[in-house]
Amino acid sequence: MGHAFCADRKVRDMDIAQLLAKLHADYADSIEQPEMGLDMPSGRVDVTRIDAVCRLLKEDPDLRFDFLTDLCGVDHHPATPRFEVVYHLHSLSLRYRLRLKCRVDTDQEVPTVTSVWSTANWHERETYDMYGIRFHGHPDLRRIYLWDEFDGFPLRKDYPLRGYQDDYNPFGEPPATS
Amino acid sequence: MTEINVLQETTSDDGLSREMLLNLGPQHPSTHGVLRVVLKLDGERITGVDTIIGYLHRGTEKLAEDFTYTQVIPLTDRLDYLCQPSNNLAYALSVERLLGIEAPPRAQYIRVMMAELARISGHLLITGALPMDLGAMTVLLYVMREREMVMDLFEMATGARMHSSYCRVGGIRQDLPDGFVERARDFCDVFPKRIKDYEQLVAKNRVFLKRTVGVGVINAAEAVDLGLSGPNLRASGVDWDLRRDEPYEIYQELNFEVIGREGGDCYDRWWCRVEEMRQSVRIIEQCLDQMPDGPTQVDDPGIAFPPPKVKVQESMEALIHHFQLAAYGFKVPRGEAYVGTEAPKGELGFYLISDGTEKPFRVKIRAPSFVNLQALGMLVNRGYLADMIAMIGSLDPVMAEVDK
Structure with missing residues (x-):
């Protein structure tokens, strides 16, 4: 097995400190305060620029973040801005991981990264399904787990654990509107 | 398959052409669970596909937010229910990263050994289920016999065949029982011969080859773009295995090969899994040889659960302590961590955010x-209806994990 994705794995000439230095130097205006976390470097990105930053990180020959491991939402209710979208990037050839976080306000749309990594498609649908965060430019933004008529976004912190009471769910909370 | 909707019907010089909508699942044996696929067909050719999931959605992530860190462990059992110990391990590792602790060496060896047994259990099923989907029933019955041996080992060590919940944050629940090591060695002796049997049954079977070789090809660039991981990624020629490349637990002290193929078709994905089982046996044997004696839980009474039973029965303080741990759990410092592990199906990672509570x-x-599973939509667009069954099988999705 000698593929382009793994051929130069052993020639990683930067360690984490150098990766951070590079992020500080070349991405100072797009990634705020990149720093090493418990597991991997992590930084904040302005949500309106996330797709452009992701594309740059993927195409940078020194970084090559070609693999999107995970994309998820986080709800910080009642803080504002309320949501956070977290991207876990991975460079298979250079063995870097990087976490990008965007603050997203209610009703704010996030530019999709499906054009950068097609795997983002289902991740973004899941984030929409669970948090109601909309992704601008997504080819097919539908609910993925729940049915289309479902009311509410279950992973939001103000959504009750047992759901709302209806014909099928006698143990739920009384509906919020009444 | 229930009803067929004809979308469009045209007659041309070539004959009658019909575009149909065909519903496959969610109650269909070849979809390996509650997967529903709505297919647009032109004759036998697939022109469009809509993968519908969520029939098994249980809200695991929502539930976990209301559970203590120890209570989440049984929830992880129910993700990939063929390979529970590796799910437990991935979760325990993430919490340990947040706490900044490590399990003692003996516990690490036992966890790795159980995770590899789980890999065998998961791969065995697909070794038999993919040929069965394509009409070769026999091999499934053989793999079930060996899977029973793995189940017996699980039961012996954990008390449960399926939902073992064996890992704890900072170790494992209890040490291995007497006789386990011998029995595991017996399994390691017998099993490689049995793998040969499976290969003899299907690996060169002409029908099986016709149905899988060159079917559902994913090249390396597509596989990375789609975020595939595990055997699905390695079968496409990407040499990537977290056990070797980001070693966790004691994997760097073990010798094993990373199995890969170049072709990226259904047969390669199946073949990778069969070969990986051989490597898993190697790993288990090394674990049995190298396993040191010692504690199986981290030396921190605030975290290690359950506390020793003898003490609980003798001392009031220990009883209160046990109650505290069981009812309220332990606090985890504020922070976030993602730990990815090489589970049988691919990269299983837990991203945990702690706000400093229990x-x-x-x-x-x-x-x-x-x-x-997302790759199915892309694969299927190129094939015949009959090939789709092979594609679902070769991607090896477990719907409980897909739907969370």
Whole structure:
């Protein structure tokens, strides 16, 4: 097995400190305060620029973040801005991981990264399904787990654990509107 | 398959052409669970596909936010229910990363050994189920016999065949029982011969080859773009295995090969899994040889659960302590951590955010089956209806993990 994705794995000439230095130097205006976390470097990105930053990180020959491991939402209710979208990037050839976080306000749309990594498609649908965060430019933004008529976004912190009471769910909370 | 909707019917010089909508699943044996696929067909050719999931959605992530860190462990059993110990391990590792602790060496060896047994259990099923979907029933019956041996080992060590919940944060629940090592060695002696049997039954079977070789090809660039992981990625020629490349636990002290193929078709994906089982046997044997004696839980009474039973029965303080741990759990410092592990299906990662309390603020499960299944939509668009069954099988999704 000698593929382009793994051929130069052993020639990683930067360690984490150098990766951070590079992020500080070349991405100072797009990634705020990149720093090493418990597991991997992590930084904040302005949500309106996330797709452009992701594309740059993927195409940078020194970084090559070609693999999107995970994309998820986080709800910080009642803080504002309320949501956070977290991207876990991975460079298979250079063995870097990087976490990008965007603050997203209610009703704010996030530019999709499906054009950068097609795997983002289902991740973004899941984030929409669970948090109601909309992704601008997504080819097919539908609910993925729940049915289309479902009311509410279950992973939001103000959504009750047992759901709302209806014909099928006698143990739920009384509906919020009444 | 229930009803067929004819969308469009045209007659041309070539004959009658019909575009049909065909519903496959969610109650169909070849979809390996409650997967529903709505297919647009032109004759036998697939022109469009809509993968519909969520029939098994249980809200694991929501539930986890209301559970203590120890209570989440049984929830992880129910993700990939063929390979529970590796799910437990991935979760325990993430919490340990947040706490900044490590399990003692003996516990690490036992966890790795159980995770590899789980890999065998998961791969065995697909070794038999993919040929069965394609009409070769026999091999499934053989793999079930060996899977029973793995189940017996699970039962012996954990008391449960399926939902073992064996790992704890900072170790494992209890040490291995007497006789386990011998029995595991027996299994390691017998099993490689049995793998040969499976290969003899199907690996060169002409029908099986016709149905899988060159079917559902994913090249390396597509596989990376789609975020595939595990055997699905390695079968496409990407040499990537977290056990070797980001070693966790004691994997760097073990010798094993990373199995890969170049072709990226259904046969390669199946073949990778069969070969990986041989490597798993190697790993288990090394674990049995090298396993040191010692404690199986971290030396921190604030975290290690359950506390020794003898003490609980003798001392009032220990009883109160046990109650505290069981009812309220332990606090985890504020922070966030993602730990990815090489689970049988691919990269299984837990992204945990802690707000400093006994319950996780956010648990995000990076479920490999969920990501792998997404490739179906792309694969199927190129094939015949009959090939789709092979594609679903070769991607090896477990719907409980897809739906979380």
